[in-house]
Amino acid sequence: MSARRQTRLVAVEDRSDHVFDCIRGFLKLHRLSPDPAHYAFAHRVICDPNGALAQSVATLTEGGVRLTARDIKALGGEIGTFGVGDAAAADEPAHADTLVAQTQMQVEGFTDMVRRVRADTEDFGRDLAASADAMRAGAGADNVILLTGLMLNRVQAAEARLAAATSEADQLREKLEEARGDARRDPLTGLPNRRAFEEAFAERMQAGETLCLAVVDVDRFKRVNDQFGHSVGDRVLRAIADALTAACPDHFVGRYGGEEFIILFYGLDLPAARGMLEAARISVASKRYRLRESDAPLGSVTFSGGLTEAEPGEVQGAVFGRADKLLYAAKDGGRNRIYAA
Template sequence: MSTKTTKRSSPFEIAREALGHVGKFQTPPTPSVYEVWYRYVEGVDDIIANLSHAVEDVNAVSVDMLEQLHKQYCVHIEDTNTDLSDNLASEMTSLQSILESQMDAGKQFGSELDEACNSLQDAPATPENVAECAQRLLSSNNTMQDQIRQLQTQLQASQSKVQALQEELNESRTAVMTDPLTNLGNRRHFDVNVRQSLMLARTENQHSYLLLVDLDHFKSINDTFGHDCGDKVIMYVASQLTHLCPNAPISRLGGDEFAIILRTDDYSEATDVAAEIRQYFASTPLKLSGSNEDLGKIEVSIGGSRLRNNDDHETWFVRADKLLYEAKNAGRNSVMLEHAR
């Protein structure tokens, strides 16, 4: 379930409290660290979700954690993507220019060929005229071949650069939508897939189920075994969700909450998937690596809502979140899904 702090309107109040966190957690007041704390106090949901458990323990917040959050949620990746896109557009323009030059070279050779043929028609076809015409054609052909070789070299170099820029742009876009701990999608990844689901519902009448999966009593794992163990549990849950739902977009919304979008509007099918997830974790005991200490079973609560025709991003999520609360209030380790309406 999403955790939020009270959002403050005064930048001075935000800055003062952010500096208080810098001191409390003994993190160096570097620009990136300070910005994470500022955004946390300001109320940025992604950062709150990732820090909400850690801030309960002074020793659980590390500089590495804050730097990762800064890279993921504070660095303006759009600027990087804009630069890459601009470079790609520039290189594509260069590529077009090379192709146009090659076409011009072909047109020039064609004109010279026409001119040579016309000269033979206008003058007697003596051996001297034929030899002169042949020499002109040979010279034009050699010039054109040199131009083509140069243009092909430029074309290959430009094509390689375009491919490299495209790959870099794709990697950049993938990185900004990936949760660094689990390698699942992050909140941005979730937003993109929600938008895609809304579009599919409008254009192809293909509806989906949104499942919100939240670990039960996760705080007790951190308190009892430490946050390193908690991170390992989060990674384990992420890997098993990927195994259980291999064809569904899965995102980590922060902390111990995950979102799964099932490309189905069948209540029975969605219920079966949710029940399988709950049952799998409830029946699989875990042990702490190294000490072999028993961690017990990881129980989860799941709330799910079916995408409706009049839904938007918020209404779809809010209903699933409400059902997740109902699953928690029902005693946890349970599933609550809505029927189609």
């Protein structure tokens, strides 16, 4: 083979390795299984980074958002057996079922291993007792030495199996922790979701902390979606999420659903919590947003909110209901305002 041809082959192999690595990273980032449909979709994105598909993916995933099953379908891809998971996507139960099945297999594997070790130990005990009887009858110690060597081999094999199973269990534990975190996080904004809020409220209330709860809603959000599209609406929601998080440090900021957010203030009375929330409202209302694609003005974005202080021992539903009523009073009062009581 000529040196030029060999160099060319090496270059092709290096490029193939690079493409494989990029596709593997893409699938891992969006939690897509490596089935042919997902591989083909990732290959189209990776191999044509300036193409329409890659640009659409970049827009949809801006800010660290993972692709959803709906996104892949809309972009012309197919959904694999274990696809990417939005918190509300239909493939999340499939991912959870997979982890449950893996856990069950892991438990069964440990059970089988213990049974084998116990059976080996019982067999060794019986054989050792028989050899001891033979020694008392005048037989040599060769059988005992042979049995001991066999048992040591079995113990070493069991230790190797146990080490492998322990490694698999550690990896499964990491997956379960990751799935647990995903179940409590909104995939669009990265904020904690409703389930995480309910857990945080119960934990803080049980600890006897002073709690104030705010429910906020983006004003006229449907008009944004209808006029500019859902991708722009998603960016607006992420901007609101970032503004609330920045304005309310060390407090719980979550997405309750749709264009509705929740803030759980820890250790603040009602006036202090209101001051913090008002600062967030003013910060958001003062900005003027523009469309990235055309630089056309989107205009101002505002939110309204209802804020209330929880009574000691009060249930979460009652506190939320009171804050929600204040929110709608703020909407009726003209929007872009906070009502507190």
